Amino acid sequence: xxxxxxxxxxEPEGSAMRYVAFVTHGSAGWVVLFPDFPDIEAQGLQxxxxxRRARRELIDRAHILRMLGAPMPTPIPPAxxxxxxxxxxxxxxxxxxxxxxxxxxxxxxxxxxx
Numbered sequence: 001x002x003x004x005x006x007x008x009x010x011e012p013e014g015s016a017m018r019y020v021a022f023v024t025h026g027s028a029g030w031v032v033l034f035p036d037f038p039d040i041e042a043q044g045l046q047x048x049x050x051x052r053r054a055r056r057e058l059i060d061r062a063h064i065l066r067m068l069g070a071p072m073p074t075p076i077p078p079a080x081x082x083x084x085x086x087x088x089x090x091x092x093x094x095x096x097x098x099x100x101x102x103x104x105x106x107x108x109x110x111x112x113x114x
Contacts, residue, residue: 033087
């Protein structure tokens with residue numbers, strides 16, 4: 001796909017949800033923010049560490065929402081997000097999370113289950 005116009009909100013193959021992440025570099029390393037999840041922020045000294053932590057946060061969130069019986073939000077299309085002035089000067093990453101991410105993909109504890 002050459003354009004970002006049609007890349008959001010669709011589950012392309014393997015039922016993976018793709019979320020836009022904004023990546024910035026600061027004095028303490030790299031920071032990854034998600035417009036779809038304003039309360040998720042991942043950091044790392046190396047870019048790959050920050051992106052790996054960001055994906056882990058999304059997997060954990062998907063697991064929590066599934067335990068609560070709530071769906072993952074539909075991703076905001078990248079074209080709509082990159083126009084926001086708040087994120088100017090940031091790099092963009094697309095991070096995918098399989099809708100069926102199971103407990104084996106998560107470090108969230110499940111109390112009351114054996």
